[in-house]
Amino acid sequence: DAGVIQSPRHEVTEMGQEVTLRCKPISGHDYLFWYRQTMMRGLELLIYFNNNVPIDDSGMPEDRFSAKMPNASFSTLKIQPSEPRDSAVYFCASSPRRRGTEAFFGQGTRLTVV
């Protein structure tokens, strides 16, 4: 397996534009997590899914943020409209739902909103 794949790796957009980040989890994994990392706030859990169903979205900062998982092999994190304070590195991770197993992280998407 190629691991967790995120795209794009880098995204620069203007304030007010819609941004869509994509994630392909490892095949067979039940959980999918979206994180945001900034210098000020560290690694924050935004939302996570179990078998494509959102379980906890309490970390999603505002209504401008939305996440979907239409099938087991694809998830999106959308920001509409984007703002400069959304600039961060966004990570996606997946893991099996088996006791004691680890999560695997993608390489992240570096988002810059100007």
Added chain:
Amino acid sequence: DAKTTQPNSMESNEEEPVHLPCNHSTISGTDYIHWYRQLPSQGPEYVIHGLTSNVNNRMASLAIAEDRKSSTLILHRATLRDAAVYYCILRDWGNTDKLIFGTGTRLQVFP
């Protein structure tokens, strides 16, 4: 969410052992202790995890206190490549199953 406490930073010389401490006094019976690390410009990567007993793998060892309120990640011989931020995380398997990251310990390794 159960919390962990780690020192902000630690230093080591190359080829010396490193002991990274973590306190988790509010740990519950279903919490697994996980360690991840994040190398510069990369996503976090799994290091090791345990429940009650000490654990060893090719990367590191995990020593867990008898009362489970603290643990120590042991790198037996630090290399320059081990310079990273190390995160100690409690994962509540069977309940929320979330991975909540704290601030971690930044490890510097000197040649």
